[in-house]
Amino acid sequence: MKNGLKNKIYPLIFFAVVLGMWEIISAAGIFAAYILPSPIAILVSLFTDFKNMGGHILITLYETFAGFFIAVFLSVIIALIMDSAITVKKTLYPVLIISQTIPIIVLAPLFIIWFGYGYIPKIIIVILICFFPVTVSFLQGLSTADRELVDLMRSMGAGRYSVYRFVKIPSAMPAFFSGLKIAATYSIMGATIGEWVGGKSGLGVYMIRAKHSFATDKVFAAILVITVLSIIFLKIIELAEKKYMPWLRIAGDVYIEEKQEI
Amino acid sequence: MTVKDNILIEVKNIKKSFTNLHTIEDISLVLEKNQFVSILGPSGCGKSTLFDVIAGLEKPDRGFVFIDGRQFNGRTGRVSYMHQKDLLFPWATILNNVCIPLILKGYRRKDAAVKAMEHFPAFGLEGFEKSYPCQLSGGMRQRAALLRTYLFADDIMLLDEPFGSLDAITRKKMQMWLLKIWEQINASILFITHDIEEAIFLSDKIYVLSERPAIVKKTFKIDIKRPRDGKIFTSAEFNKIKKQIFELLY
Numbered sequence: 001m002k003n004g005l006k007n008k009i010y011p012l013i014f015f016a017v018v019l020g021m022w023e024i025i026s027a028a029g030i031f032a033a034y035i036l037p038s039p040i041a042i043l044v045s046l047f048t049d050f051k052n053m054g055g056h057i058l059i060t061l062y063e064t065f066a067g068f069f070i071a072v073f074l075s076v077i078i079a080l081i082m083d084s085a086i087t088v089k090k091t092l093y094p095v096l097i098i099s100q101t102i103p104i105i106v107l108a109p110l111f112i113i114w115f116g117y118g119y120i121p122k123i124i125i126v127i128l129i130c131f132f133p134v135t136v137s138f139l140q141g142l143s144t145a146d147r148e149l150v151d152l153m154r155s156m157g158a159g160r161y162s163v164y165r166f167v168k169i170p171s172a173m174p175a176f177f178s179g180l181k182i183a184a185t186y187s188i189m190g191a192t193i194g195e196w197v198g199g200k201s202g203l204g205v206y207m208i209r210a211k212h213s214f215a216t217d218k219v220f221a222a223i224l225v226i227t228v229l230s231i232i233f234l235k236i237i238e239l240a241e242k243k244y245m246p247w248l249r250i251a252g253d254v255y256i257e258e259k260q261e262i
Numbered sequence: 263m264t265v266k267d268n269i270l271i272e273v274k275n276i277k278k279s280f281t282n283l284h285t286i287e288d289i290s291l292v293l294e295k296n297q298f299v300s301i302l303g304p305s306g307c308g309k310s311t312l313f314d315v316i317a318g319l320e321k322p323d324r325g326f327v328f329i330d331g332r333q334f335n336g337r338t339g340r341v342s343y344m345h346q347k348d349l350l351f352p353w354a355t356i357l358n359n360v361c362i363p364l365i366l367k368g369y370r371r372k373d374a375a376v377k378a379m380e381h382f383p384a385f386g387l388e389g390f391e392k393s394y395p396c397q398l399s400g401g402m403r404q405r406a407a408l409l410r411t412y413l414f415a416d417d418i419m420l421l422d423e424p425f426g427s428l429d430a431i432t433r434k435k436m437q438m439w440l441l442k443i444w445e446q447i448n449a450s451i452l453f454i455t456h457d458i459e460e461a462i463f464l465s466d467k468i469y470v471l472s473e474r475p476a477i478v479k480k481t482f483k484i485d486i487k488r489p490r491d492g493k494i495f496t497s498a499e500f501n502k503i504k505k506q507i508f509e510l511l512y
Binding site: 146149151152153154155156157158162166170173245246247 | 317342347349352353394395
């Protein structure tokens with residue numbers, strides 16, 4: 001606990017110094033408020049306009065979670081299929097990689113043309129962003145499961161299902177959670193990009209409107225909200241990780257001495 | 263009971279080679295009921311390959327494995343097999359680890375736990391049911407692995423250098439413990455080791471293997487009477503056999 005606080009104190013100080021300098025520069029009036037609003041002005045506009053923003057936040061969160069959970073569901077199934085059938089893996093893996101080289105930002109307008117201005121194109125963008133890291137890391141985790149543990153299961157007569165249940169899936173969990181953390185960090189951004197390109201509501205739309213009326217403080221307030229939400233999402237995943245993988249937390253923590261009298 | 267009924271495992275003229283490695287030339291051996299039989303040989307002579315063949319994980323190029331008089335070439339799931347590494351699942355508690363063979367056999371989780379718990383005191387694991395493998399010492403992890411092995415098949419157990427990774431003192435303790443527990447459980451054990459003393463102390467019979475490609479160099483019957491204890495390590499009988507095996511190996 002002591003160490004955790006010590007590690008956090010340096011970035012906190014750095015952050016405070018940067019914010020302080022920003023506030024001073026803004027107060028000195030070097031830049032106009034619509035170019036660089038002060039941190040305090042941003043906070044004020046966040047609170048005064050929160051009523052208006054709240055609805056947009058809920059829409060963005062809805063798109064994010066829908067996309068995230070659909071992506072995780074698809075990732076798990078496709079990674080399991082790819083791991084158990086080598087031909088499928090060989091066929092799909094290059095497709096996966098190539099799909100990642102296409103910038104999402106150029107796909108977003110296409111989805112608007114195809115699916116309109118509703119939630120669907122945003123959810124698809126979130127799925128596209130989350131699918132890759134989760135699938136690739138889960139697949140990696142599955143394929144690097146300890147060969148000897150798999151052999152041990154086989155020597156006990158375990159079938160394919162049991163090998164996955166007892167060895168492959170548990171040993172892929174750390175990698176799976178790494179993928180989830182990457183996906184969680186980018187998912188809200190993904191939904192916002194979708195809204196930015198075209199939509200009726202959501203934080204992306206809110207930012208576009210604020211930008212058009214030169215309310216730069218509101219743009220910054222929206223950025224702040226996106227950052228905080230992304231971090232909260234990431235922390236939730238980390239909590240789940242700790243809960244479902246207690247052995248990683250315990251490792252090297254306590255060591256029970258050999259009981260000699262047996 | 264005839265002699266034939268007493269034979270649990272019979273390995274006949276096994277030969278096994280991998281692409282560039284001729285590991286086993288010709289090995290035959292017999293494990294009888296309630297016997298403790300050791301396979302002693304230099305490191306890398308194909309002892310573990312022999313166990314893979316008996317356990318059915320590898321198919322022999324030639325020869326047969328008979329278990330209970332039936333051919334078992336390339337069939338897994340009859341004998342339990344324990345490796346030098348404990349191979350406990352780091353993500354499961356000790357109780358869940360040892361329950362896995364029972365669950366594979368179709369036990370419900372609850373029944374498996376009840377059955378497994380009965381053996382925790384004898385295996386020196388009482389009170390550590392909810393611990394994770396990383397919290398246990400090397401000796402305890404090996405005992406947990408042995409309990410899992412025992413719960414899979416309690417009549418025939420293949421133990422591949424189970425104490426190979428332990429320090430000398432823990433190792434001696436584990437040998438005495440294994441002997442004590444073996445006298446209680448009525449299992450027949452096939453045991454791989456490269457430790458001559460360990461082999462003599464534990465076994466009824468020792469097969470000494472040659473360097474790769476392995477053949478059986480000689481078979482020793484150990485008639486030191488049971489129950490045995492630490493004193494026999496220094497007895498004349500023990501040292502006589504030790505000398506013979508030593509001369510054969512070096």
